[in-house]
Amino acid sequence: xxxxxxxxxxxxxxxxxxxxxxxxxxxxxxxxxxxxxxxxxxxxxxxxxxxxxxxxxxxxxxxxxxxxxxxxxxxxxxxxxxxxxxxxxxxxxxxxxxxxxxxxxxxxxxxxxxxxxxxxxxxxxxxxxxxxxxxxxxxxxxxx
Numbered sequence: 214x215x216x217x218x219x220x221x222x223x224x225x226x227x228x229x230x231x232x233x234x235x236x237x238x239x240x241x242x243x244x245x246x247x248x249x250x251x252x253x254x255x256x257x258x259x260x261x262x263x264x265x266x267x268x269x270x271x272x273x274x275x276x277x278x279x280x281x282x283x284x285x286x287x288x289x290x291x292x293x294x295x296x297x298x299x300x301x302x303x304x305x306x307x308x309x310x311x312x313x314x315x316x317x318x319x320x321x322x323x324x325x326x327x328x329x330x331x332x333x334x335x336x337x338x339x340x341x342x343x344x345x346x347x348x349x350x351x352x353x354x355x356x357x
Contacts, residue, residue, distance in 0.1 A: 219357060220357060221252070222251075222355045223247065223250065223251035223353070223354045224351065225352050226349045226350065226351060227243055227244075227350040228347060228348070229267075229339060229341060229347070229348050229350070230344075232344070232345065233344055234292075234341075234343060234345060235287075235341060235342055235344065236340075236341045237279045237282065237283070238340075238341070239337070240337050240339050241337045244329065244337050245328070247354060248324055253356040254327045254356070254357065255324060255325065255326075255357055256323075256324045256354060256355050256357060257322070257324060257355055258321065258323075258354045259319060259320075259352070259353040259355075260319060260320050260351070261319035261352075262318055262339065262348075263350060263351055266312075267313060267341050267342060267343075267348050268312070268317055268339070268342070269338070269339055269340070270316050270337075270338055270340060271322075271335050271336065271337055271338070273335075274336045274338075282340075286316070289312075290307075290312050291308060309342035309343035312342040313340070324356055
């Protein structure tokens with residue numbers, strides 16, 4: 214039928230088990246592969262951290278900036294002393310929850326012509342703030 218738009222979707226997960234407690238990982242290439250696999254030419258791509266001590270965000274892939282992020286986050290929500298947080302009576306990761314809140318839960322990127330439609334220097338990152346155990350990120354692509 215003319216004028217009918219068929220919406221497609223694809224859901225996949227990325228899994229991470231970092232070696233360090235805090236890591237920032239560029240996942241742009243992995244997300245681009247999922248968008249390509251979806252066959253969607255025009256739409257949206259949601260990338261969402263599925264754990265409350267991890268983040269997904271967009272920024273520049275520059276090591277100095279990443280070190281600045283880590284230092285800044287540690288100043289805002291220091292891991293130690295662990296006794297400063299009420300949550301740490303349950304699990305010693307209160308600072309990771311706060312860091313995630315600052316860096317964000319998810320990003321949505323437009324898909325144009327079958328590709329992620331980024332601004333200059335933009336890349337997608339997974340931010341881990343309580344690592345060394347398996348976690349996942351949802352990638353959901355929707356469109357036509």
